[in-house]
Amino acid sequence: xxxxxxAVVEFLAGDQEQEFVTMMxxxxxxxxxxxxxxxxxxxxxxxxxxQGYQPKxxxxxxxxxxxxxxxxLAKEGAQFHVNARLLNYPDSTVTRFPVPDxxxxxxxxxxxxxxxxxxxxxxxxxxxxxxxxxxxxxxxLDNYRNPVGRTGMKGRGCLIQLGPNQIHEVVLTR
Numbered sequence: 001x002x003x004x005x006x007a008v009v010e011f012l013a014g015d016q017e018q019e020f021v022t023m024m025x026x027x028x029x030x031x032x033x034x035x036x037x038x039x040x041x042x043x044x045x046x047x048x049x050x051q052g053y054q055p056k057x058x059x060x061x062x063x064x065x066x067x068x069x070x071x072x073l074a075k076e077g078a079q080f081h082v083n084a085r086l087l088n089y090p091d092s093t094v095t096r097f098p099v100p101d102x103x104x105x106x107x108x109x110x111x112x113x114x115x116x117x118x119x120x121x122x123x124x125x126x127x128x129x130x131x132x133x134x135x136x137x138x139x140x141l142d143n144y145r146n147p148v149g150r151t152g153m154k155g156r157g158c159l160i161q162l163g164p165n166q167i168h169e170v171v172l173t174r
Contacts (some may be wrong), residue, residue: 002055012065015122017111017112021112024098024100027098028087028095028098032095035087035088084146084148084151084153088160089118089153091116091120091158092120094116094118094153095116095151096115096116096151096152096153097113097114097115097153098152099113099149099150099151099152103150104148104149104150105149105150106145106149106150110150113150115150115151115152115153115154116153116154117154117155118151118153118154118155118156118158119155119157120156120157120158140145143162144162144163
């Protein structure tokens with residue numbers, strides 16, 4: 001009896017995961033469409049301004065980077081890394097794997113988490129002196145995790161290397 005109940009629970013959990021994957025794909029597609037619509041509207045507005053048309057009132061500002069829900073999470077004391085959870089990686093065309101807030105911590109199981117790998121070319125050019133570590137990057141990807149939680153990306157991104165990246169700045173004063 002208990003084995004049948006366990007089998008039903010496993011079946012329902014698997015079905016729920018599949019529905020979640022489908023929903024996340026649809027949500028990602030909708031976000032991409034909204035982003036493209038914003039870009040198209042901005043292009044139209046710029047073209048009209050170039051032709052001499054002036055608006056009667058100021059156009060609303062579109063922002064893909066900030067959402068009121070993040071303010072609510074901050075008030076509740078959430079410790080998520082907000083900048084690392086934007087849909088598009090900065091200065092690239094790479095789209096992050098969508099990670100719901102409850103799945104950010106590494107302690108929470110997220111079986112179908114499969115983020116894209118991104119290593120910026122600029123970072124590769126800056127690390128010519130670190131050439132011996134290039135071959136080990138693909139093997140090291142699974143060893144390095146963001147300590148705060150899932151970000152929807154794998155790889156170095158725009159950083160020079162996996163793991164801690166120390167920056168030394170020389171400041172001269174008189």
